[in-house]
Amino acid sequence: MTRRQPFGRPFATFWLALAFAMSAPSAFALPQQATAPTTAAPTNAAPAPPAWDQLTPADREALIVPLRERWNDADADHRQRMLDHARQWKTMTPEQRKAAHKGMHRWSNMTPEQRDHARELYERMRSMPPDERRALREKWRAMTPEQKKAWLDEHPPKP
Numbered sequence: 147m148t149r150r151q152p153f154g155r156p157f158a159t160f161w162l163a164l165a166f167a168m169s170a171p172s173a174f175a176l177p178q179q180a181t182a183p184t185t186a187a188p189t190n191a192a193p194a195p196p197a198w199d200q201l202t203p204a205d206r207e208a209l210i211v212p213l214r215e216r217w218n219d220a221d222a223d224h225r226q227r228m229l230d231h232a233r234q235w236k237t238m239t240p241e242q243r244k245a246a247h248k249g250m251h252r253w254s255n256m257t258p259e260q261r262d263h264a265r266e267l268y269e270r271m272r273s274m275p276p277d278e279r280r281a282l283r284e285k286w287r288a289m290t291p292e293q294k295k296a297w298l299d300e301h302p303p304k305p
Contacts (some may be wrong), residue, residue: 169292216228262303263298263302265299265303266303266304267298267303270301
């Protein structure tokens with residue numbers, strides 16, 4: 147079965163990416179006041195792209211066109227989800243955004259079978275009582291990569 151992603155991989159996989167952030171519960175926590183990172187750019191790096199207000203109208207339009215097309219092609223439910231995801235993203239801390247990006251990158255590199263397994267595990271997690279879910283997250287964080295792989299092998303997706 148092919149899953150349609152009507153408004154692009156980042157939005158469609160956002161919730162599943164959060165499932166993979168189980169080992170980083172901060173992705174599920176209520177956001178704190180966000181602050182800008184204070185790290186200096188390396189001296190050999192290319193200059194940082196300009197701020198939005200410094201972009202030319204043509205550059206802004208080039209960035210907006212793909213989103214406008216996805217928005218116009220989406221039905222009302224998908225538009226609402228896109229809007230909800232954008233609002234949630236805006237409230238996330240830089241660390242939470244980094245964890246979400248990491249999960250999205252991991253998702254994009256998965257095989258279809260791995261994605262199906264992840265979806266099934268995500269559904270199992272959603273149906274667990276909060277205390278059990280919390281205990282499993284803590285247990286998962288304490289596991290080595292080998293133990294995590296063994297656990298995943300012991301909990302295959304349902305046929």
